[in-house]
């Protein structure tokens with residue numbers, strides 16, 4: 001996906017967008033999102049309670065759509081001025097979510113699988129794919145992209161209409177909307193009016209709003225959904241970890257008087273509070289990072305060490321990457337490397353508890369950046385962490401859960417762009433405290 005949006009634009013333009021958008025991700029904004037998070041979590045809890053007491057006996061056959069609709073409803077209300085109500089609509093995800101899911105998997109196939117199976121040239125392989133039997137796959141992908149774009153255009157029109165109507169109805173009383181997309185659309189509309197209704201200004205404004213919405217839908221919804229789904233997968237797989245997390249959660253909730261949104265946000269954004277919860281999420285994102293590889297272009301010549309002395313650890317060999325080179329950083333390979341993480345393939349949240357004396361200390365910080373780092377790091381990190389912590393807090397405090405089918409196979413999430421675990425079923429039960 002390319003276009004005029006954060007994530008896909010050049011860094012100079014990104015700085016402008018980030019300046020405009022970052023106010024929607026400050027602690028103060030997060031405080032204002034808290035009520036929405038809690039409201040939609042309550043819907044999820046009611047839903048699970050019903051399933052536990054129904055003939056399904058607490059089994060949700062595919063947990064991902066349940067998580068996906070929760071994340072969609074919250075992001076819709078908090079950032080897009082839109083009430084999707086997809087949790088209430090049933091267990092299925094809206095079509096545009098299925099479309100974007102499919103696009104990501106197929107894009108992964110296009111970008112990575114070809115590199116894995118051949119050392120040849122990507123362009124030649126792409127051509128071969130076009131001409132070969134895989135042609136239908138690309139056509140199907142194009143159909144999905146069109147369908148997703150159509151849904152996003154419809155959504156932008158809805159937001160434009162809402163802002164336009166409020167401007168008309170409220171007159172002097174009108175206040176620009178506080179949600180991110182509401183504010184973007186309001187700004188584009190002001191530019192349209194002040195340009196004497198120039199069609200070109202309207203078109204560019206609409207296009208920018210469309211790209212913002214599409215990218216935030218992808219970067220904000222898919223990532224949190226997949227990470228939370230993976231977290232549940234690992235918690236089902238490792239019962240002791242789940243129990244330990246539940247103890248921490250119970251302890252936290254027991255000592256919690258009615259906190260104000262400000263206090264609650266402070267606690268949940270403080271990395272030293274609820275340490276085990278933080279560690280569970282960190283370990284989930286180590287094994288299943290939603291952004292398993294990052295694309296960058298070297299701005300200047302960069303010299304990097306590639307080999308180290310066994311005894312001293314001093315670099316012995318270097319490589320220079322010339323300015324202008326496109327680089328793909330395979331973060332997930334680092335996450336699975338025994339050089340940086342002992343027992344790298346195992347899910348061990350304890351490795352992140354630095355205060356305890358354990359064998360996993362001293363993880364070099366550059367080896368672990370699930371939200372990336374630097375000027376193009378994830379703008380929604382705090383939002384995502386808050387949402388995921390609240391969701392796990394809520395689920396762990398109210399339910400016990402495990403794989404519904406004990407033979408659920410372990411899947412390793414390697415090389416996939418924002419990909420969740422294969423379909424898995426979770427069995428929930430009321431907690432016996």
Ligand code: HEM
Nearest residue numbers: 007219220223224227290291370371372376378379380384
């Ligand atoms: C678990 C959740 C999330 C993870 C693991 C994650 C990870 C990342 C990573 C690795 C990048 C850098 C991509 C690159 O440079 O190629 C990124 C960028 C970005 N993320 Fe997230 N993200 C998450 C949630 C969110 C949320 C909730 C939002 C917004 C609501 C968001 C919005 C963005 C945007 C707009 C960018 C582009 C920033 C730029 O290019 O300047 N992300 N994210």
